[in-house]
Amino acid sequence: MSTTQEHDQGKSPQAIRADIEQTREELGDTVEALAAKTDIKAQAKNRITQVKQTAQHRKDEFASRAREATPDSASAGAEQIVSTVKNRPLPFTAVAAFAAGVLVGWLLGRG
Numbered sequence: 358m359s360t361t362q363e364h365d366q367g368k369s370p371q372a373i374r375a376d377i378e379q380t381r382e383e384l385g386d387t388v389e390a391l392a393a394k395t396d397i398k399a400q401a402k403n404r405i406t407q408v409k410q411t412a413q414h415r416k417d418e419f420a421s422r423a424r425e426a427t428p429d430s431a432s433a434g435a436e437q438i439v440s441t442v443k444n445r446p447l448p449f450t451a452v453a454a455f456a457a458g459v460l461v462g463w464l465l466g467r468g
Contacts, residue, residue, distance in 0.1 A: 368376075393399070442449050
């Protein structure tokens with residue numbers, strides 16, 4: 358007899374069942390870990406998610422720093438321009454159309 362068998366003979370059937378159950382759980386965990394490592398598609402999705410989260414975090418950090426570095430007067434001026442354009446879009450549309458026409462004419466003249 359091996360040492361393990363001799364050791365197991367001294368245990369009660371309940372203790373042996375508990376050992377078997379623990380071994381099954383550990384084996385199940387090992388199988389799950391191996392399956393996760395071999396699932397390339399899931400790993401790729403996880404990596405993409407991580408990259409997206411990192412990019413979003415960096416974007417938020419950059420935007421926060423930009424807001425901190427922008428003087429209040431510049432922010433207020435930009436908000437005022439946006440408000441003016443929203444309230445009276447026709448003059449700005451006309452200017453944009455004229456500028457686009459000039460640009461197209463210049464490009465066609467070069468070609």
